[in-house]
Each structure stands twice: as structure tokens, then as C-alpha cells.
Amino acid sequence: xxxxxxxxxxxxxxxxxxxxxxxxxxxxxxxxxxxxxxxxxxxxxxxxxxxxxxxxxxxxxxxxxxxxxxxxxxxxxxxxxxxxxxxxxxxxxxxxxxxxxxxxxxxxxxxxxxxxxxxxxxxxxxxxxxxxxxxxxxxxxxxxxxxxxxxxxxxxxxxxxxxxxxxxxxxxxxxxxxxxxxxxxxxxxxxxxxxxxxxxxxxxxxxxxxxxxxxxxxxxxxxxxxxxxxxxxxxxxxxxxxxxxxxxxxxxxxxxxxxxxxxxxxxxxxxxxxxxxxxxxxxxxxxxxxxxxxxxxxxxxxxxxxxxxxxxxxxxxxxxxxxxxxxxxxxxxxxxxxxxxxxxxxxxxxxxxxxxxxxxxxxxxxxxxxxxxxxxxxxxxxxxxxxxxxxxxxxxxxxxxxxxxxxxxxxxxxxxxxxxxxxxxxxxxxxxxxxxxxxxxxxxxxxxxxxxxxxxxxxxxxxxxxxxxxxxxxxxxxxxxxxxxxxxxxxxxxxxxxxxxxxxxxxxxxxxxxxxxxxxxxxxxxxxxxxxxxxxxxxxxxxxxxxxxxxxxxxxxxxxxxxxxxxxxxxxxxxxxxxxxxxxxxxxxxxxxxxxxxxxxxxxxxxxxxxx
Amino acid sequence: xxxxxxxxxxxxxxxxxxxxxxxxxxxxxxxxxxxxxxxxxxxxxxxxxxxxxxxxxxxxxxxxxxxxxxxxxxxxxxxxxxxxxxxxxxxxxxxxxxxxxxxxxxxxxxxxxxxxxxxxxxxxxxxxxxxxxxxxxxxxxxxxxxxxxxxxxxxxxxxxxxxxxxxxxxx
Numbered sequence: 063x064x065x066x067x068x069x070x071x072x073x074x075x076x077x078x079x080x081x082x083x084x085x086x087x088x089x090x091x092x093x094x095x096x097x098x099x100x101x102x103x104x105x106x107x108x109x110x111x112x113x114x115x116x117x118x119x120x121x122x123x124x125x126x127x128x129x130x131x132x133x134x135x136x137x138x139x140x141x142x143x144x145x146x147x148x149x150x151x152x153x154x155x156x157x158x159x160x161x162x163x164x165x166x167x168x169x170x171x172x173x174x175x176x177x178x179x180x181x182x183x184x185x186x187x188x189x190x191x192x193x194x195x196x197x198x199x200x201x202x203x204x205x206x207x208x209x210x211x212x213x214x215x216x217x218x219x220x221x222x223x224x225x226x227x228x229x230x231x232x233x234x235x236x237x238x239x240x241x242x243x244x245x246x247x248x249x250x251x252x253x254x255x256x257x258x259x260x261x262x263x264x265x266x267x268x269x270x271x272x273x274x275x276x277x278x279x280x281x282x283x284x285x286x287x288x289x290x291x292x293x294x295x296x297x298x299x300x301x302x303x304x305x306x307x308x309x310x311x312x313x314x315x316x317x318x319x320x321x322x323x324x325x326x327x328x329x330x331x332x333x334x335x336x337x338x339x340x341x342x343x344x345x346x347x348x349x350x351x352x353x354x355x356x357x358x359x360x361x362x363x364x365x366x367x368x369x370x371x372x373x374x375x376x377x378x379x380x381x382x383x384x385x386x387x388x389x390x391x392x393x394x395x396x397x398x399x400x401x402x403x404x405x406x407x408x409x410x411x412x413x414x415x416x417x418x419x420x421x422x423x424x425x426x427x428x429x430x431x432x433x434x435x436x437x438x439x440x441x442x443x444x445x446x447x448x449x450x451x452x453x454x455x456x457x458x459x460x461x462x463x464x465x466x467x468x469x470x471x472x473x474x475x476x477x478x479x480x481x482x483x484x485x486x487x488x489x490x491x492x493x494x495x496x497x498x499x500x501x502x503x504x505x506x507x508x509x510x511x512x513x514x515x516x517x518x519x520x521x522x523x524x525x526x527x528x529x530x531x532x533x534x535x536x537x538x539x540x541x542x543x544x545x546x547x548x549x550x551x552x553x554x555x556x557x558x559x560x561x562x563x564x565x566x567x568x569x570x571x572x573x574x575x576x577x578x579x580x581x582x583x584x585x586x587x588x589x590x591x592x593x594x595x596x597x598x599x600x601x602x603x604x605x606x607x608x609x610x611x612x613x614x615x616x617x618x619x620x621x622x623x624x625x626x627x628x629x630x631x632x633x634x635x636x637x638x639x640x641x642x643x644x645x646x647x648x649x650x651x652x653x654x655x656x657x658x659x660x661x662x663x664x665x666x667x668x669x670x671x672x673x674x
Numbered sequence: 675x676x677x678x679x680x681x682x683x684x685x686x687x688x689x690x691x692x693x694x695x696x697x698x699x700x701x702x703x704x705x706x707x708x709x710x711x712x713x714x715x716x717x718x719x720x721x722x723x724x725x726x727x728x729x730x731x732x733x734x735x736x737x738x739x740x741x742x743x744x745x746x747x748x749x750x751x752x753x754x755x756x757x758x759x760x761x762x763x764x765x766x767x768x769x770x771x772x773x774x775x776x777x778x779x780x781x782x783x784x785x786x787x788x789x790x791x792x793x794x795x796x797x798x799x800x801x802x803x804x805x806x807x808x809x810x811x812x813x814x815x816x817x818x819x820x821x822x823x824x825x826x827x828x829x830x831x832x833x834x835x836x837x838x839x840x841x842x843x844x845x
Contacts, residue, residue: 389734389798477781522780522781532778532781541753541757542757542796543798546787559785559787560785561786562781562783563782563783565779565781658755659754659755659800660754660778660780661778661803662778664777664778664779665778665779666779667778669776669778
């Protein structure tokens with residue numbers, strides 16, 4: 063039947079063969095038969111029963127192409143009465159068939175492709191045919207048979223041929239392996255060889271540049287799953303790992319499959335400060351002075367293997383802020399410390415002995431899976447502060463009435479002061495008497511003190527035929543920020559003086575000042591070596607004090623003769639109180655509404671401009 | 675010349691003893707008299723928080739007084755909502771003085787302070803408390819402070835002026 067069939071004829075032949083294949087597939091009795099009569103055909107009588115003596119190679123690996131030499135007796139269809147033509151079959155799922163002696167047919171195994179389908183060139187001799195086949199990379203491990211059979215007849219011969227399935231790795235979970243711990247991993251794929259397989263089990267190997275990863279407990283669970291344990295030391299760097307599964311074979315070349323994407327070693331994050339590592343084993347507790355900047359950085363900044371750092375998370379305990387800004391218009395702080403970057407800078411405001419700063423990150427692999435740090439990086443700090451105090455060294459408890467001279471901007475007038483005048487601009491010689499109150503800071507002379515005075519209330523009132531009042535001024539900043547008296551870099555006893563005064567116009571019979579103050583003390587530590595960021599002032603505490611006094615004019619009113627004032631309360635109220643982070647919304651820094659402006663108030667003309 | 679040198683030495687020694695014993699302002703006065711030097715003891719630098727403000731808003735100016743001497747000088751504040759130890763000057767773009775607000779005389783607080791060699795003191799002042807800067811335009815502002823002890827050739831108190839700054843008031 064060595065004649066062209068034409069496309070229609072080929073289709074008919076294929077259909078017939080497929081039908082025959084299906085028949086063979088569902089006929090278990092045929093699976094291992096060397097020769098099996100199928101239907102009435104007188105081949106036995108003619109001695110022309112087809113046979114297969116060898117198939118070479120008899121093992122085919124997935125993903126490869128082979129020329130399979132089939133040797134046997136391929137009688138022509140005419141030699142067997144009743145045969146339409148001779149077929150070559152694979153029992154179970156594959157078949158080759160011949161249209162005439164040695165002519166290669168096709169395959170019904172979806173993983174096997176016959177390349178020389180109906181190629182007359184396959185014919186070698188009456189006893190040999192060369193079948194070219196390609197086995198798909200993902201072909202399963204199975205046993206097929208090469209069959210010679212007689213279509214329309216009831217004789218066949220076949221020989222087994224081993225298909226070694228395609229070895230693939232579809233995933234490795236987890237895709238990232240944390241340094242510093244043992245982790246169980248699962249390799250998923252196809253055609254892993256188990257112990258029960260003749261060449262099994264599959265072997266797993268790992269290769270990493272730092273030679274840091276150790277593999278153990280490899281267990282091929284099934285043809286699609288392998289479990290193992292990886293152990294990675296703490297100091298392992300970020301790197302990709304080549305993971306390979308190998309199927310060995312007693313015949314043919316070993317198969318290998320490499321995981322792609324490659325697993326990645328995810329390093330333990332490291333916290334650095336001023337160029338030194340301060341986290342991890344053996345890291346020492348760091349000491350920082352409150353108000354000094356803590357500029358932390360961490361690694362890794364990037365990851366290999368297509369991994370991205372998708373989340374940075376700092377945890378900073380204690381009372382910390384990102385920045386501070388203070389002037390006469392107010393103190394503002396930024397609490398929003400950047401905790402979502404590999405860098406963070408903050409200041410602690412209050413002392414604390416055990417401040418554990420932690421950092422962790424999450425990495426996202428190329429499939430979008432997120433893995434978060436375990437363990438975290440931890441750096442331990444101790445925030446310190448000198449023992450700073452504020453003392454009231456001259457708590458004068460009296461007021462004085464003074465007659466101002468005409469000098470500078472001053473008109474001759476009576477004034478009631480807390481203490482004596484100390485100095486008046488443009489007036490010479492200067493007044494050198496004691497001032498009202500003298501507040502001295504100590505203990506932190508290596509830094510800079512800043513005084514800030516807030517007046518919870520201040521009221522000036524005058525009595526007489528037409529009483530008048532200035533204020534009350536509530537929660538105002540006295541003078542400016544900072545309060546005069548302590549200048550930058552002044553290293554010596556740090557003092558702030560205050561002497562509230564009140565004009566005593568002749569038209570009034572008495573004048574009263576009700577002055578309540580909170581003198582806050584801030585302290586700015588020295589610049590921290592190794593950093594360019596300035597330190598900031600931190601709240602230390604506050605001293606409450608007051609001056610409540612009244613003076614009467616000697617009768618007759620209008621002559622400007624005033625008696626020395628009666629002082630109801632003057633000087634410190636209680637002790638210097640240390641600020642607390644819970645004092646107010648800005649962690650104990652002073653808060654005020656506006657700057658005091660008693661200068662807008664005129665008791666002589668009884669006018670008072672509205673000031674902001 | 676020899677006599678002068680000896681006299682200077684004695685005077686300097688005397689001043690050293692006095693400085694340690696007397697109040698710093700008195701020491702400053704004595705030093706100024708002894709030196710017979712009318713060079714300013716301090717300088718004033720004026721800045722504005724912003725070059726432009728809307729009419730009616732708070733206008734902050736900052737005065738920095740810097741000690742130019744080799745001894746303590748005074749930087750006391752007389753506070754009644756502004757620092758009265760300074761004189762303030764504001765002129766519009768035509769050189770016309772800005773209208774001053776009426777300031778009362780209810781009282782003030784004396785905040786005595788000195789500053790040491792090389793130090794400086796800052797004051798932040800709401801200048802709209804002194805002048806009615808509610809008309810749009812450009813205003814030039816200066817501040818001055820009297821030397822507490824120095825007098826010029828005519829015997830008048832020496833006055834130290836700051837640099838001028840210009841701010842723009844918008845409507």
C-alpha cells in the first residue's frame with residue numbers, strides 16, 4: 063500500500079487508528095501482550111505475523127527529540143490476508159502506525175509528537191523503521207508501547223517504551239528566606255521522582271554566592287511536591303539562591319530543573335547610627351541626650367531577585383518628635399516622625415533608661431506576595447538629661463513706688479514696681495536696686511537655657527471716681543521668645559529677672575496689679591558630634607510666681623503723692639515643677655495665646671486698643 | 675609716654691577690680707569713660723519674618739543686638755507689648771513717616787539682662803503695634819537704641835541704628 067493516500071485518505075486512516083487506539087486503551091488485556099490476535103485474519107497461517115524485536119532508545123525524556131529505531135518484522139499488508147495495512151502502536155496512550163511497511167504513522171499521546179508522520183524516509187529496511195518523536199517538556203512519566211498491528215486484522219506486536227516525565231519547578235514557598243533562622247520550604251513542580259521510582263528520589267541542591275544557605279530534611283512527598291529545610295545564618299547577605307532539582311537516570315542524561323524566579327535570602331535589618339551598627343548580637347545600649355537628634359538608618363535598602371521593599375516600619379518608644387520650632391508667635395512641634403522609610407530622625411524630649419527602637423520591613427516578591435521581617439532589628443537607647451533646676455534666689459516680697467525722672471522716653475511720673483528699678487534706658491546714672499524676682503538656672507551649663515514666661519493672667523486696675531482696668535490678659539507670652547535674660551552661649555549663672563510695674567496716674571486714688579506668671583525653663587543640649595543636625599530645646603520645668611500689690615495715693619488725690627504699696631503676694635508660688643510629657647498637647651512645652659500687650663492700654667485717657 | 679603707660683596699667687587694673695565687684699552696667703559705664711571711646715558697644719540687625727504682609731495682619735520684625743565690646747553690656751528690656759528700650763521708625767515709599775499708634779502708659783515690666791562678649795540678644799516685635807501699617811504700600815523700617823553711657827562730640831547720647839528693611843503691605 064505504498065501509494066499516496068491524499069488528505070482525505072489520511073484523515074480516514076487517522077480516524078481508524080484513533081478508534082483502534084481507543085480500543086487498545088480500554089482493553090487492559092492488551093497492555094502487556096507481545097502478540098495478540100485481534101480479529102479474524104489469517105496471518106498465523108501465512109507466518110507473516112508482525113513482530114518487534116527492539117526499540118532503541120527505550121527511554122525517552124520529556125522535552126527532548128529522539129529518533130527511535132524500531133526493529134522487527136514489518137510484513138507488508140498484502141502479506142497478511144485480510145490486512146488493509148500495518149500499524150505501529152503505542153499501547154496505553156501512544157501509537158505509531160504504518161501505511162505500508164515501515165511507514166510511520168502518528169501519535170495519539172498528547173505529550174508525544176511524531177515528526178516524520180507519513181515520511182517515506184522513515185523506512186530503513188523490511189526490518190527497521192526510524193520514528194522521530196518529540197516528547198513534550200511537561201510530559202508525565204509513563205510507559206507507552208510501540209505497536210505494530212494490522213489494521214483490519216487481528217495481529218499486533220508491541221514493545222514498551224519508557225517516557226520519563228518533564229521535570230519542572232513551578233514554585234518555591236516561601237519565595238524569600240529570612241536570615242537567622244531555619245525555615246521549612248515547599249518545592250512544587252512536576253515529575254519529581256519519589257523513593258518508589260526506580261531512579262528516585264529527586265535530588266535538591268542549593269547554590270548561593272555567600273555559601274551561607276544550608277539544606278536539610280529533603281523529602282520528596284510526591285511527584286509534585288518536595289519539602290525541605292533551609293538554615294541561614296544571621297549575617298547572611300541579601301542574595302538569590304539557585305535551587306535545582308535533579309532526576310537521575312540509569313539510562314540517559316539526568317534531568318534538572320531550576321527554580322525561577324530564584325529564592326532570595328532576606329537579610330535581618332541592621333540599624334545604624336553615626337556610622338556604626340547598633341542592632342543585633344552584641345550591640346550596646348546607646349546613650350543620647352534629650353533634644354539631640356537621633357538619625358537612624360537601616361539596611362537593606364534594596365533586595366535582589368526582583369524583590370522590592372514594600373514596607374518600612376520603625377517603632378520608637380518614649381516621647382519623641384520630628385522637629386521643633388519656636389519664636390514669639392508660638393512653639394510648634396512636628397510629631398509626625400517618619401517611620402516609613404529606611405531613614406528616620408527624631409528627638410527624645412524626656413529621659414528614659416530603656417528605649418527599644420525596632421525596625422522591620424516587608425518584601426514583596428515578583429508574584430506580589432508580601433513577606434515581613436522576622437526577627438526585627440532592635441537598638442536600645444538611654445535618653446539622659448542633666449539634673450537641671452531653677453531656683454528663686456531673690457524672692458523679694460514687696461513692691462516699691464518710685465518717682466521716675468524725666469529721662470530717655472520717660473516722663474516724670476509715679477510707678478509701682480516689684481522691687482526697685484534696675485535700669486531704665488536713657489537714664490543715667492542707672493538704677494541699681496534689686497529687681498522683683500531673680501530666677502537662676504543651673505545644672506545644664508554645657509547647653510543653652512531658654513526662659514519663656516507665660517502669664518496665666520495679668521490685670522492692672524485703677525480706682526477712683528472713674529475706675530479703669532487693663533486686661534485681664536489671659537495666657538499671654540510675657541515679652542518675647544525667649545524671655546530676655548539668658549543669651550545664647552552664655553556660660554555662667556543663668557538668670558532671668560522680672561519686675562512688673564504699673565503707672566500710678568494722679569487722677570486715681572489707688573492702683574492694683576494682679577500679675578501671675580509661669581516661668582518655663584527650656585534647655586538646648588550641645589550639638590551632638592558626628593551629626594550636622596542641630597539639637598533642639600526641650601522642656602525642663604516651670605516656676606510659678608506672682609506679684610499682687612496695691613498702692614494708694616495720699617489725700618488729697620491729684621497731687622501725685624503715693625504711699626508705699628501694700629503687697630498681698632509676691633514671689634515664688636511652690637517649687638520648681640518638672641515638666642511632664644502629659645502636661646499639655648505639646649509635651650510640656652509652654653503654650654500661649656498671644657503676646658502680652660499692655661502698652662495698648664492707657665489709663666490716663668482710659669482707652670484700650672484691641673490687640674491681637 | 676612712660677607715665678601714660680603706667681597710668682593706663684594702673685587704670686586697667688583698677689577697672690578689672692571694679693568690674694568684678696560692681697554691677698556690670700556700672701562697669702560698662704566706667705570702661706566707656708576710661709576708654710574715652712565713642713565707638714558703639716553694640717550693633718543692631720533688623721530682619722522681617724516675611725517681606726510681604728496683608729494689611730491688618732501681625733507683622734513680626736526681629737532685632738538682634740550684638741555685643742561689640744570685650745566686656746558685658748546691657749540689653750535690658752522695658753516691656754509693655756513692645757520693647758521700649760528701642761526707638762522705631764517707619765516711612766512709606768515717599769519718605770513720609772508712618773502714622774504712629776497711640777500707646778498708653780499703663781505700666782511695663784523691667785527685664786534686666788546683660789550679655790557677655792560675643793553674644794547677642796534677640797527681640798521679636800509686632801511692628802503693627804507701633805505704626806498703623808494698614809495702607810497698602812512699601813514701608814521702610816529702622817530701629818535704634820541709645821548707648822547707655824556714651825555721648826557723641828556734641829554731648830548727646832550716642833544712638834545706634836539698625837539696617838533698614840522694606841516690607842510690602844498688600845490690600
